[in-house]
Amino acid sequence: MKITTFLITCLLFFTATVFAQIQFEESVIYEYDFEPTLIGPSWTDGDDNRLIALGVDNRVVVVNGEEVIWSSDEFDAEVNDIEVVFDPAEETRTLIASVGVNDGAEFFLYSGENFRNVNRFRFETVDCNEFDDFVRPDFNNTLIDFFPSNNNRGRPNLLLGSTEYEHMVHCPFGAASYTFGQFKFCSAADSLRLIRSNLGAPICSYAFDYDGDNDVEIAVGCCLVYVGEGDMVESFDEFRINLEVVFLSEDRLVEKMISLAEINSTSIRPRMWGHGFRPLGGLFLGDGDGDGDIEFYAAGIFELRDREDITDVEIRSWDVENEELESTTELEIDPDGGIVGFHPVTVDDVLYGILGFSEGSIFIYAPDVEQITDFDEEFLPGISDFGIFDADGDDQDELTVISENSLIIYEIESLNVADDLSKSPSDFEILSIYPNPFNSAVTISYQLLVPGTVSIETFDLSGNVVASLVNEQSQPGIHTTTLTADNLPSGLYLVCLQAYGQLFTQKVILIR
Numbered sequence: 001m002k003i004t005t006f007l008i009t010c011l012l013f014f015t016a017t018v019f020a021q022i023q024f025e026e027s028v029i030y031e032y033d034f035e036p037t038l039i040g041p042s043w044t045d046g047d048d049n050r051l052i053a054l055g056v057d058n059r060v061v062v063v064n065g066e067e068v069i070w071s072s073d074e075f076d077a078e079v080n081d082i083e084v085v086f087d088p089a090e091e092t093r094t095l096i097a098s099v100g101v102n103d104g105a106e107f108f109l110y111s112g113e114n115f116r117n118v119n120r121f122r123f124e125t126v127d128c129n130e131f132d133d134f135v136r137p138d139f140n141n142t143l144i145d146f147f148p149s150n151n152n153r154g155r156p157n158l159l160l161g162s163t164e165y166e167h168m169v170h171c172p173f174g175a176a177s178y179t180f181g182q183f184k185f186c187s188a189a190d191s192l193r194l195i196r197s198n199l200g201a202p203i204c205s206y207a208f209d210y211d212g213d214n215d216v217e218i219a220v221g222c223c224l225v226y227v228g229e230g231d232m233v234e235s236f237d238e239f240r241i242n243l244e245v246v247f248l249s250e251d252r253l254v255e256k257m258i259s260l261a262e263i264n265s266t267s268i269r270p271r272m273w274g275h276g277f278r279p280l281g282g283l284f285l286g287d288g289d290g291d292g293d294i295e296f297y298a299a300g301i302f303e304l305r306d307r308e309d310i311t312d313v314e315i316r317s318w319d320v321e322n323e324e325l326e327s328t329t330e331l332e333i334d335p336d337g338g339i340v341g342f343h344p345v346t347v348d349d350v351l352y353g354i355l356g357f358s359e360g361s362i363f364i365y366a367p368d369v370e371q372i373t374d375f376d377e378e379f380l381p382g383i384s385d386f387g388i389f390d391a392d393g394d395d396q397d398e399l400t401v402i403s404e405n406s407l408i409i410y411e412i413e414s415l416n417v418a419d420d421l422s423k424s425p426s427d428f429e430i431l432s433i434y435p436n437p438f439n440s441a442v443t444i445s446y447q448l449l450v451p452g453t454v455s456i457e458t459f460d461l462s463g464n465v466v467a468s469l470v471n472e473q474s475q476p477g478i479h480t481t482t483l484t485a486d487n488l489p490s491g492l493y494l495v496c497l498q499a500y501g502q503l504f505t506q507k508v509i510l511i512r
Contacts, residue, residue: 024399024410028392030066036402039387040082043093050393052400052407053095055079055385060097062115063407070115075099075106083144087155094155098162100140103127105162107144109190119190123182125164135177135227137165143183143202145218147250157250158186159195159218161202168228176228176238183220183248195253200224200244208285210247210294210320217249219296221260221280240264243280245296245318258323260316261302281313281339281355285320288351288367294320297367299342299355313339315353315365315372329370331355331363343388345397345412354399356386373462380408388412428454428499430506431478437509441484444469446497448476455498458483458508466493485510 038055049064062070077099095110104124111117128137143161161183168176182197200222224242243260280300299315313331338358353365360380384402391400399410431445456470469481497504
C-alpha cells in the first residue's frame with residue numbers, strides 16, 4: 001500500500017523550541033461500491049470486530065472494513081445524523097438515525113440483536129413547500145446527542161433536535177419565513193419530553209463537562225434564520241441569521257446561551273445549505289490555551305454582506321464562564337466548497353482543531369497560538385465528511401475521512417517535538433529585536449561569548465524558511481543582522497538562532 005505522509009508545522013511555544021510537526025500517515029483505505037455521505041460512530045462488537053456506521057444518501061450501513069454487515073431500509077430523505085449508544089444494563093447498543101423531511105423530522109431507533117427492532121419518532125412542522133419561492137427555507141437539519149449514563153441502569157438519555165418553520169408577515173405587503181428549532185429528551189423507555197422550542201435550528205453539538213460538576217452538558221450550535229420579501233415601493237429583500245450556542249443539561253435544561261454572530265443581508269439572499277453555504281462548521285470545548293479555564297471554539301462564516309463579498313472563514317473562541325469573545329483567527333479560503341466539520345484532537349497533551357472543506361482541503365488550528373495552517377492544498381479530491389475517533393480499536397484517535405467511494409484512516413502522530421529551550425543558552429543570546437512589530441525591516445542583535453558557527457533563519461508558520469540571515473563562523477561579541485520584509489505578507493514569523501548545538505527562538509510580527 002502506498003503510504004502518504006502529510007506534515008503540518010505549528011507554533012507551540014513562543015520562547016521554547018517553536019515547531020511541532022504532526023504526521024498524518026495513511027494506514028488503511030476501504031473502498032465500496034457506493035459513496036458514503038456521513039460518518040457515524042465506531043465501536044467494537046462481541047467478536048472484537050471494529051465497526052463503523054455510515055450514512056449512504058437515504059440509508060445507514062454498518063461496515064466491518066469493506067464488508068457491509070447491516071443496512072437500514074431507505075428513508076424519505078438523506079441521513080442527517082447517526083449516533084450509537086450503549087445500554088450497560090442490557091449490554092446492548094441502540095443505533096439512532098435522523099432525517100429532515102419537508103414537514104418535520106424523523107428519528108429511527110434500532111435496537112436488539114442485529115438492530116432488528118425499530119422505533120420511530122416524528123417531529124412535525126409547517127411544510128416548507130407551502131412558502132413562496134423566495135422565502136422557502138433551504139434546509140432541514142436534525143441532531144442526535146446523548147447524556148452519558150452515570151448510574152449504569154439503562155440507555156443514556158438522548159437529545160433529539162429538529163428544524164421548524166413558521167410563516168410570518170413581512171411589511172410592506174410581503175411574505176417571510178422563520179426557521180428555528182426544538183429539542184426533546186428521549187428516555188430509555190423511549191418516551192419524549194420537550195426541552196424547549198423556538199431555539200435555533202440545530203447544526204452541531206459537543207458534549208463536555210465545562211463547569212466541573214461531574215455532569216456532562218451538551219453545547220449545541222444553533223441557527224435562527226429570517227427571510228423576507230416585500231414589494232410596496234420597490235422590490236427588496238431581507239435576510240438575517242443569528243448563530244448561537246446553547247448549553248443544555250439533563251436537570252437544568254437550558255443553562256446558558258451565547259450569541260456567536262449576526263449575519264445580515266439587505267441586498268441579495270446569500271447561499272444556504274442547498275447552495276454550498278454553511279455558516280457554522282462545528283464547535284468544541286477545552287482548555288486550548290493552557291490557562292486552566294474552559295473555552296469553546298467555533299469555526300464558520302460569521303460576517304456576510306452580499307453574495308460576492310464573503311469574509312474569510314473564521315475560528316472564534318469564547319470564555320465559557322464569562323461568556324466573552326477571546327479571539328478571532330481568520331483563514332483565507334474561498335468558502336464555496338462548504339465546511340464539512342471542525343473537530344478536536346489532542347496530541348502530546350496539546351489541543352488542536354481540525355477543519356475540513358468539501359473540496360478536499362484540511363486545516364489545523366492551534367488554539368494556544370491562534371494560528372491556522374494548511375495540511376495540503378490537494379489533500380483529497382473531495383471530502384464528504386470526516387471524524388476524529390478510534391477507528392481501528394487501538395485506543396488511539398485517528399483521522400477518518402470519506403472521499404468519493406473510499407473511507408481513509410490516517411494515524412495521527414507527533415514528530416520531533418523538541419525540548420523546552422525557554423532559557424537562553426549560556427554561550428549566546430538574542431539581545432534585542434527592534435522594532436517589533438515592524439513594517440519594512442527589523443534589526444536583530446545577539447551576543448556570543450565564545451567563537452562558533454552561527455545560523456539565523458526566519459520561518460513562516462508553515463515551517464518554510466523565508467530568509468537566511470546568517471550562516472558563518474563568528475567571533476565573541478555583539479553582532480547585528482537585519483531582516484528585510486520586501487516580499488513578505490503581514491503576519492507572525494519566527495527568528496531562529498542556532499549555535500553550539502542549541503537553539504533560541506523569538507517571534508516577530510510584520511504589519512504592512
